[in-house]
Amino acid sequence: MARKSGVPLRRLVRADGYDHYYLRTPALAATGGIYFSAGIHGDEPGSTEALITWAERQGKKLARLPLLLLPCLNPWGLVANIRLNMMGADLNRSFHRTDLPIIDAVKRVVAGHRFEAASMLHEDYDGQGIYLYEVQLVRPYWGEAMLAAARSHIPIDPRLRIDGRKAVNGIHRRRIDMKRFARIGHPEALWLHLKHSNRTFTVETPSEFALERRVAAHIAVIEEMVRRVVQ
Ligand SMILES: [Zn+2]
Numbered sequence: 373m374a375r376k377s378g379v380p381l382r383r384l385v386r387a388d389g390y391d392h393y394y395l396r397t398p399a400l401a402a403t404g405g406i407y408f409s410a411g412i413h414g415d416e417p418g419s420t421e422a423l424i425t426w427a428e429r430q431g432k433k434l435a436r437l438p439l440l441l442l443p444c445l446n447p448w449g450l451v452a453n454i455r456l457n458m459m460g461a462d463l464n465r466s467f468h469r470t471d472l473p474i475i476d477a478v479k480r481v482v483a484g485h486r487f488e489a490a491s492m493l494h495e496d497y498d499g500q501g502i503y504l505y506e507v508q509l510v511r512p513y514w515g516e517a518m519l520a521a522a523r524s525h526i527p528i529d530p531r532l533r534i535d536g537r538k539a540v541n542g543i544h545r546r547r548i549d550m551k552r553f554a555r556i557g558h559p560e561a562l563w564l565h566l567k568h569s570n571r572t573f574t575v576e577t578p579s580e581f582a583l584e585r586r587v588a589a590h591i592a593v594i595e596e597m598v599r600r601v602v603q
Pocket residue numbers: 413416494495
């Protein structure tokens with residue numbers, strides 16, 4: 373990917389016995405652009421596969437898009453097909469912590485950036501379709517358009533309650549409940565929303581669907597977001 377696109381693959385940190393990598397395109401400035409991450413939960417391989425596949429397909433165009441890409445935040449978990457990291461921590465509930473090398477490294481790379489949008493790619497074993505969480509400081513909302521872009525690959529999750537909370541047409545827009553996050557730990561999306569991003573999305577494809585369809589759906593969402601930010 374790095375060779376074809378001209379964007380160097382940079383080492384983020386070594387943790388849990390694996391080197392972690394990221395890409396920062398030359399077009400990314402301190403303000404604007406998009407943060408994409410995937411694979412923070414090791415048993416959600418479609419997320420990492422989608423982000424890498426999409427980036428590879430861009431070729432030389434990748435360098436001209438303003439992006440920070442973190443395609444595999446939990447390689448140990450990916451190899452083991454386990455949600456958690458080697459120490460049993462859920463990294464997506466750990467952004468308040470200061471004792472985890474990977475979380476520290478992500479924060480160092482992101483310091484000083486204010487993204488127009490951030491999207492975290494996930495998968496859900498209970499999912500019956502594609503759905504997303506959206507928190508924005510600005511309007512209008514983008515969630516509907518992002519799901520519409522993906523629905524030819526995977527239908528929108530029809531459930532009225534997802535993860536114990538109300539969802540409408542596959543979209544959660546929940547009020548930030550800091551007491552709840554103090555109890556469960558801080559997700560990556562909360563950290564980005566509070567400090568670094570105007571629009572923050574967590575996108576979930578259903579793990580029981582075929583991998584190619586999950587990858588295609590994630591790629592459709594990535595493309596819709598890039599189209600909206602870059603125009
Ligand atoms: Zn996940």
